[in-house]
Each structure stands twice: as C-alpha cells, then as structure tokens.
Amino acid sequence: MTDSLSLLDRRETVACLLRDRGDLLVISGLGSATYDVAAAGDDPRNFYLWGAMGGTVAMALGLALAQPERPVLAITGDGDMLMGMGSLATIGAKRPANLSVVVLDNEVYGETGGQPTAIAHGVDLVTVARGCGLNALDHIRDMNGVGTLAERIHRADGPLFANIKIDAQEYVRVLPARDGVWLRSRFREAVLGLAP
Numbered sequence: 001m002t003d004s005l006s007l008l009d010r011r012e013t014v015a016c017l018l019r020d021r022g023d024l025l026v027i028s029g030l031g032s033a034t035y036d037v038a039a040a041g042d043d044p045r046n047f048y049l050w051g052a053m054g055g056t057v058a059m060a061l062g063l064a065l066a067q068p069e070r071p072v073l074a075i076t077g078d079g080d081m082l083m084g085m086g087s088l089a090t091i092g093a094k095r096p097a098n099l100s101v102v103v104l105d106n107e108v109y110g111e112t113g114g115q116p117t118a119i120a121h122g123v124d125l126v127t128v129a130r131g132c133g134l135n136a137l138d139h140i141r142d143m144n145g146v147g148t149l150a151e152r153i154h155r156a157d158g159p160l161f162a163n164i165k166i167d168a169q170e171y172v173r174v175l176p177a178r179d180g181v182w183l184r185s186r187f188r189e190a191v192l193g194l195a196p
Helices: 010-018 032-039 056-066 078-083 086-094 125-131 143-155 180-192
Strands: 025-028 046-048 072-077 099-105 160-165
Touching: 010 032, 010 072, 010 099, 010 143, 025 032, 025 056, 032 046, 032 072, 032 099, 046 180, 056 072, 056 078, 056 086, 056 099, 072 078, 078 099, 078 125, 086 099, 099 125, 099 143, 125 160, 143 160
Parallel strands: 025 046, 025 072, 072 099, 099 160
Antiparallel strands: none
C-alpha cells in the first residue's frame, strides 16, 4: 500500500497533463479517467470509453499505429490496466514512438466500491511495462514529475509508460456525452477532418 502523504490529486494531475495539449489525441478509460479528462475540458480529440474495461490501451495502440504523426495518450486507471495488461506486450512488440500510457493508480476499483486491486497486493505495473519493452518511468508521486511527463508525451520518445500514484478521493462526476455513435463521428472528424 502506498503512503497517503505521497498521493497526488487526480483532477490536478489530469489537468496538468492536458493543459498545453497541442494536437494530442486522448483515449480515456472508463469511470474516473473519463470524468477527469472531461473535467479538464471536453475536446473533439477526446475519445471516452464508457464500459470497455481493459480496452483503453489496446484502442490507443491502434490509434497510434494509424496516426503515427500525432501524439496519442491513453489515460486510464489501474483496474483497467490490469485487465488489459496483455496490450503492453503488443506495444512492446510494435514500439509506436507516438504512444504514451498513463495509469492513474489509486490501488482500488473505484467504480465498483473501492475493492483493492492487485497493485495493493504487490503487483508493480512499472516493472511489467519495462519487461514488455516500454520506456517506463519510475512511479510518479509529485507534480514536478507530472509536468516532466507532460513534456515527454509531446516529444514522441515512446512508447512511454507512467504510473501516477493518486489519492482515492471522490469528485463530482463530469459526464461527457455517452452517445457512442456521436463520439465516434466527432472524434473521426477531429482526427481525419472528414464529416461522417
């Protein structure tokens, strides 16, 4: 279990990552990651996943391979990352330099009642990511580290992996649109410049 004094504020962390986003494309995981990305400012280049647990990183990988000139960021929670851990191996094999994966790690399943994840029992996602060949940063526990990460996301020196230790505080949910067809069309137009 992480020392609560070294945990970051989730909303502040995500806002910092997206503050000067440029042409960054963002895939957000279900639950809190999506609420936090929306709270930082809705944008047509955000694609919110509403129920695809374990699929965030795989989707971001596909996008990074399809759009190699654009930086792509997956923002998700530790529960989602644990469910989709096999995606890290595929990222390691494909090595997309434009892909960054950020895990907001509070060591609990926030959407189902706060049950401890495997992280709370000793699983280390940074070690897993390094074993899969990603440029995995040490656990981030301060806002200076978040600021440095935000800069690296735009430099395309990936595939980059960051596990940010956050608190489990509940926030008012900022709910973006839930219409999957509309979100897909809006995102497609933002990425490709094509009307649906």
